[in-house]
Amino acid sequence: MNERERALDSKCIACGGKLVFEPSIGKWKCEYCKSEFDLETLEKHETHVSSKKNNEAVTEDKDTDYVEYHCKDCGAKIIADENTASTFCVYCGNTAILKSKLSGKFAPSKIIPFKKTKDDAIEAFKSLYKGRPLMPKFFNDPKNIEKISGVYIPFWLFTFENNIVVEANCKKVTSWRVGDTVYTKTDSYKVARNADMKFENVPVDGSTRFNDDIMNTIEPFNYAEMVKYNHAYLSGFLAEKYDVESDKSKEIAVKRVHSSEDSVINGSMLGYSTRVKTKCDYNDKDKKTEYVLLPVWMVNVKFGGKYYTFAMNAQTGEFVGNIPVDKKKAVIIFAIEFIAIALVIVLISYLANIFGGI
Amino acid sequence: MKKILTIVLSFVLLVTPVFASMPDGSNRTDLPNYGVNKKEARIDTTNMDKILRVPYVDSTKKIYDYGELLNAEEKNELLNLIGSFVEHTKMEVVILTIDLPYIYDIENENYAVDFYDYNDFGLNFEHYSGVLIYRNKNEKPYYGIYTFGDAQLYFDDSRLNNISDGVYSYYQNNEYLNGFKYIINRLTNYYDDGKALPNYYLDDMGYIHKKYTVPYGLALGGGAVVSIITLIVLVKKNKMIKKATEANDYLVKDSVKYNTRSDILTGSITTHYTIQHDSGGGGGGHSSRGGSSGMGHGGVGRHG
Numbered sequence: 001m002n003e004r005e006r007a008l009d010s011k012c013i014a015c016g017g018k019l020v021f022e023p024s025i026g027k028w029k030c031e032y033c034k035s036e037f038d039l040e041t042l043e044k045h046e047t048h049v050s051s052k053k054n055n056e057a058v059t060e061d062k063d064t065d066y067v068e069y070h071c072k073d074c075g076a077k078i079i080a081d082e083n084t085a086s087t088f089c090v091y092c093g094n095t096a097i098l099k100s101k102l103s104g105k106f107a108p109s110k111i112i113p114f115k116k117t118k119d120d121a122i123e124a125f126k127s128l129y130k131g132r133p134l135m136p137k138f139f140n141d142p143k144n145i146e147k148i149s150g151v152y153i154p155f156w157l158f159t160f161e162n163n164i165v166v167e168a169n170c171k172k173v174t175s176w177r178v179g180d181t182v183y184t185k186t187d188s189y190k191v192a193r194n195a196d197m198k199f200e201n202v203p204v205d206g207s208t209r210f211n212d213d214i215m216n217t218i219e220p221f222n223y224a225e226m227v228k229y230n231h232a233y234l235s236g237f238l239a240e241k242y243d244v245e246s247d248k249s250k251e252i253a254v255k256r257v258h259s260s261e262d263s264v265i266n267g268s269m270l271g272y273s274t275r276v277k278t279k280c281d282y283n284d285k286d287k288k289t290e291y292v293l294l295p296v297w298m299v300n301v302k303f304g305g306k307y308y309t310f311a312m313n314a315q316t317g318e319f320v321g322n323i324p325v326d327k328k329k330a331v332i333i334f335a336i337e338f339i340a341i342a343l344v345i346v347l348i349s350y351l352a353n354i355f356g357g358i
Numbered sequence: 359m360k361k362i363l364t365i366v367l368s369f370v371l372l373v374t375p376v377f378a379s380m381p382d383g384s385n386r387t388d389l390p391n392y393g394v395n396k397k398e399a400r401i402d403t404t405n406m407d408k409i410l411r412v413p414y415v416d417s418t419k420k421i422y423d424y425g426e427l428l429n430a431e432e433k434n435e436l437l438n439l440i441g442s443f444v445e446h447t448k449m450e451v452v453i454l455t456i457d458l459p460y461i462y463d464i465e466n467e468n469y470a471v472d473f474y475d476y477n478d479f480g481l482n483f484e485h486y487s488g489v490l491i492y493r494n495k496n497e498k499p500y501y502g503i504y505t506f507g508d509a510q511l512y513f514d515d516s517r518l519n520n521i522s523d524g525v526y527s528y529y530q531n532n533e534y535l536n537g538f539k540y541i542i543n544r545l546t547n548y549y550d551d552g553k554a555l556p557n558y559y560l561d562d563m564g565y566i567h568k569k570y571t572v573p574y575g576l577a578l579g580g581g582a583v584v585s586i587i588t589l590i591v592l593v594k595k596n597k598m599i600k601k602a603t604e605a606n607d608y609l610v611k612d613s614v615k616y617n618t619r620s621d622i623l624t625g626s627i628t629t630h631y632t633i634q635h636d637s638g639g640g641g642g643g644h645s646s647r648g649g650s651s652g653m654g655h656g657g658v659g660r661h662g
Contacts, residue, residue: 132592132596134593134595134596135596163617180632181630181632182630182632183628183629183630184628184629185626185627186627186628187623187626188625188626189622190621190622190624192619193616193618194618194619195614195617195619196614197614197615198609199605199608199609200608202605203608213601216601216602217598217602219602219607220608256603256604256605260605260608260609263604263606264614268616268619320599321599322596322597322598323596323597323598324596330589330592330593333585333588333592334585334586334589337581337585338581338582338585339581340581341577341581342581343577345576345577345581346577349570349572349573349576354570
């Protein structure tokens with residue numbers, strides 16, 4: 001069954017050239033005439049043209065997991081999978097935003113715009129080798145660096161106002177000595193805690209396509225810079241819609257929150273030698289769930305037949321990923337250090353024998 | 359005048375109690391180097407009094423019985439035994455008996471060592487090696503066995519203590535011949551067992567030192583451990599992805615409010631125990647002690 005959909009018009013208001021979001025200035029810039037536009041201007045223009053224009057042809061084949069559409073600029077046929085919300089036309093390079101993927105229940109409420117540019121991401125990737133002698137040389141190959149892409153990742157943000165009740169049997173042991181007699185005093189306590197605490201915007205990656213651990217590692221994002229969602233922010237970047245429902249994501253957030261609640265309570269029970277919990281009740285009050293898009297620079301590097309994913313928090317610049325170990329370098333470093341340490345031990349023992357009479 | 363003479367005579371007898379009657383004592387001031395012929399021995403103002411207080415003796419006699427504990431027959435029997443020991447071990451044996459008043463135990467060792475160092479004992483042997491068997495028959499009787507040169511490597515404190523334990527009963531019963539024979543025979547047995555300190559060597563001044571052995575095990579083990587730890591640290595540096603287990607970053611500041619926070623004492627028990635002191639000491643390394651001559655020696659001494 002065919003269905004017509006609209007994609008955001010990411011064209012320059014002045015000349016019709018390609019319009020891209022510039023993280024460094026927080027505005028949209030025309031790649032052709034260099035005109036700059038803020039969000040307000042683009043929104044006004046979008047409202048104006050939307051009543052007149054509706055000419056993008058998108059064909060969706062429901063029997064498969066991909067969407068076929070035609071680029072409204074060059075007419076080329078582009079295929080994307082069902083979770084892709086924003087992509088590029090491989091022929092003309094224009095951003096194509098599939099509005100239907102980001103509307104209705106998939107409409108994000110907020111977005112953190114890209115703050116770190118591609119150059120920042122490239123610089124951060126290049127500097128990964130510092131202090132990492134086991135990194136394969138291949139990793140700094142410009143071919144890898146060029147593959148860095150900006151992606152808006154779908155996240156669920158959960159806010160909880162929780163209550164925790166803990167009871168524990170604790171012991172405090174003190175010891176002192178009088179002459180040759182050692183005294184040990186053991187005080188037993190019944191400890192009780194009942195505390196309220198609030199966790200705001202606990203993020204959980206809403207896409208199965210991205211590794212949860214990587215997304216967790218680039219946290220936290222600065223939510224103070226989060227703004228109301230607008231399709232215009234997607235221009236120049238890839239975007240995904242969520243494919244993990246909020247209920248499932250909430251389970252992950254709750255586990256993390258409970259762990260932090262434990263930490264807070266444990267911190268209030270310091271000074272005891274032993275602590276045995278007899279009761280621990282978590283009362284979760286889910287106050288708010290938000291669906292947002294968060295900016296990430298990503299690159300996949302193939303090494304030894306395996307793909308390694310690296311991601312940078314495009315707001316804070318935190319760059320993470322697991323770098324494979326160059327085994328040849330590891331063997332060389334081990335051998336050199338082994339010989340050096342062995343020689344140093346022999347030298348020290350020899351000098352100690354001469355000067356220390358050991 | 360007679361009273362003054364008596365006091366002076368008493369003082370001389372007290373300080374140098376036996377030498378007035380030494381049959382083979384010679385005046386050191388008449389001898390080249392004051393009779394000290396060991397080239398490593400120090401001769402200066404710092405130890406001149408020590409040199410002069412010990413008699414210069416004929417080192418071939420081996421038995422110097424100033425305490426008059428042995429008769430001629432017994433001396434002959436011992437000389438035969440000493441001769442066998444010297445021939446077998448290429449080390450000296452000297453028996454010194456004396457009646458020396460003392461305040462501190464160390465004075466016995468100092469005198470015995472000076473007696474050996476400032477006479478020609480062990481001159482024919484490597485490092486002037488030898489053993490001096492010492493018996494002070496003073497009202498506070500004292501005895502010791504002191505070792506010089508290579509004898510320190512064969513007869514360590516452990517072996518000498520064993521011999522001293524065994525000879526105690528002989529001395530208590532005034533069986534000096536049997537006591538000295540017992541010591542020489544035990545020394546011979548220990549010599550035949552080999553060096554007690556095979557990993558030690560003697561320096562030119564007669565001090566023992568532990569030989570240097572390359573600590574292969576430590577070097578290889580230490581190298582491996584440090585290298586592995588370094589490798590683990592470097593590999594961990596490559597692993598930047600961590601699992602998020604907590605949400606501490608999202609805990610709203612000042613949002614933690616305690617509705618209940620109670621710590622109720624429910625019981626208290628006090629126990630005690632008494633520390634038992636261990637009388638045993640730990641093992642230590644072996645070393646030589648220096649005499650007034652500057653040369654090293656070993657040995658043990660005790661009351662009895």
